[in-house]
Amino acid sequence: MQKAFEEEAGKFPDLSLSILYFSQEKIPTDRLFRKPNHQIMLLQYYGQLDDTDDAAMHLYNNMQTSNFAMAGLRGCQFSCYGLLEGEPTAHFIRMAQRAANLFSEKECERIKTQAIADFTSNLPPSTTGKPISCINANRLAIWLNHLLHHLARTHPRYLMEAKVGVDPYAASLSAIDAMLAKAKRKAPAPQAIDTRRYRVALSFPGEHRPFVCAIAEHLKNELGNDSVFGTPSSNAATQQ
Structure with missing residues (x-):
């Protein structure tokens, strides 16, 4: 054209x-x-x-x-x-x-x-x-x-x-x-996890995973997928 x-x-x-x-x-x-x-x-x-x-x-x-x-x-x-x-x-x-x-x-x-x-x-x-x-x-x-x-x-x-x-x-x-x-215009390249800025980080014991998972999903819907660190359903989840 x-x-x-x-x-x-x-x-x-x-x-x-x-x-x-x-x-x-x-x-x-x-x-x-x-x-x-x-x-x-x-x-x-x-x-x-x-x-x-x-x-x-x-x-x-x-x-x-x-x-x-x-x-x-x-x-x-x-x-x-x-x-x-x-x-x-x-x-x-x-x-x-x-x-x-x-x-x-x-x-x-x-x-x-x-x-x-x-x-x-x-x-x-x-x-x-x-x-x-x-x-x-x-x-x-x-x-x-x-x-x-x-x-x-x-x-x-x-x-x-x-x-x-x-x-x-x-x-x-x-x-x-x-x-x-x-x-x-391209979407910004994904950032390395050590340079990415999060708004919320979740830390939880393993037995509370179902409860924390529901909270994480709610936070992602409100703040965006890249705003939550430690999502229970991902490999990046941190546990204590």
Whole structure:
């Protein structure tokens, strides 16, 4: 997958990625899109929900009357869209969806939560209400949110319209690098018993082994397997 994105980026494709924000007050109408193009909703920010019944009912009514597949949640303060423009649009979409399919469901949820956190961190602080957001679970949206997170330090994202300054194939490479780095992380090598630090050490006479074994299992469940020294069921048990 990494090699495929590198090859496409090396061709300097005529493909661009823009981030568009639509609000209740402003919906751009004078934007001319290059063809072919594809626009996809990435996330929506509904606003802050207070504890009143009216606010909850208003949100419920908006949910009931929304066409989520076509326009997302009604009544949102901001709707964030990704816009791909250029001849390779369809090809990039296929590659992005294939790349996102490598994520587990757990990882997809992490990316969605991360995208919402990225957005809400740019909002002014508020002491009232709970922020309500929703995010597109489409694999193309997952991939775009993933690569935008890794570009956030060098490319502005939270403007009414921001064009990412690199082509989407090249932008995807940093996202792939992050995936590979995570996959290569190894668990720490087991430590020698004389250098390992324990939180609990058990010492017991042999006739009390069944009783102490139950205590040891409880401690391991609470503190972790590597936190208990002298477990009765192991060869490391110490006896007096």
